[in-house]
Amino acid sequence: MSRLSLNKGLAQPRIAASRVGIGGPVGSGKTALVECLIPALTARGIDIAVITNDLVTAEDAERIRRSGLIDPARVSAVEAGACPHTVIREDPTLNIEAADELERRFPGVELILLESGGDNLASTFSRDLTDFWMFVIDVAGGDDIPRKRGPGVIRADLLVINKIDLAPYVGVDLERMHREASKVRGDRPVLLTNCRRGEGIESIVDLLEREVLFRT
């Protein structure tokens, strides 16, 4: 998706916001990552909005709205109709409309985070929906996840391994897990985070600034 788009029906061209997907299994820490990214992106002067795709409740959207980190009006919830894959891949129209609506309401928005509903290792984002997407797994889910080569792990623009602080408690060799993840991804980026303490977040923001916003 080109960042410079001519919005049909309007006389003036405008810069479209970059759309960044965040997918991954249930409980891997996607919402926690969003909560870390909001202040980190805002601190760098990046104008943001958020869309959540909750599976059966508006829990994630409400959590972010009540966090005090962002104007609640900048958080939209899209119901997934029990189809978390469909709403981000085969038929992303509701998410696209939600993102378009956020851009209309907040014309200066530069980056929209789209958090998918918690899913398994097979979810991927449509390129019609996102410019960049990351897949979040966690060490407690098992160090064999990268070796299973799910489409999310392999095809994401960025793989995030979260909850690294738990590695010693769940018998995970973090170094090996990181190495195997890099290997199956052909050395495309793999970053390690501990969202509870904000560790690794700046590296993700650096990458988003460089690869998505082309700021550096």
Next chain:
Amino acid sequence: MLFDRLQTLALLQLGDSAYPAGGFAFSWGLEGLAADGMLASRGELDRIILDQLERRWASMDRILLRQAFRAEDCLGIARVDRLAEAATPSAEMREGSRRAGRALLGVWFKLDGPLSVAYRGLVSSDTRLGHLAIVQAVVGRDAGLSLEAAELVSGWTLVTGLVSAAVRLGIVGHIEAQRSQEAARMLLAELLEETPPPDALPASFTPFIDIAVSRGPLRHVRMFTT
């Protein structure tokens, strides 16, 4: 032959439950009725589909679609769209109809349908516009469908959406779902046999469905937009 081959193929494409217009996220009251214990079997599903088709779609959505299909220009279409807004008392039903309509319009905007592109300009500037039945007329015109074909797609996508939602809610399995669709197919064909008078006004009477949709935001556990 009512539809030629090309039009029939277009019908199959646009009426496909996998058509990317967000239809999978709408249960049009089924989720609420199931949560309230009013929908638990195929028989009950069939009765609700009958209600939806006969007492809502045929007397309201179809009428609005026909008016929008015949409107001379975008302003004329917008007048029908505002009628849809005014004739839908439930705020959640209005919101759902607009979200579904805007999603479909967004697809055809990107496909460069000329009327869709022009009408989206209006919809973008007025939050009351974009109701599903009206957008179905706009898209049908862009797709080169006849009015009869556009009506058929509209009625059929309602049926497939309802049955698909029922499967995901665990009310029926895939075989029972086919039986429900077959029954609904007969009913839809019967409804389409009768042509509404040109001055027909949109009206619906589906109180249980309207209440179920309206109660949606009160439910903590919720998979569907409506």
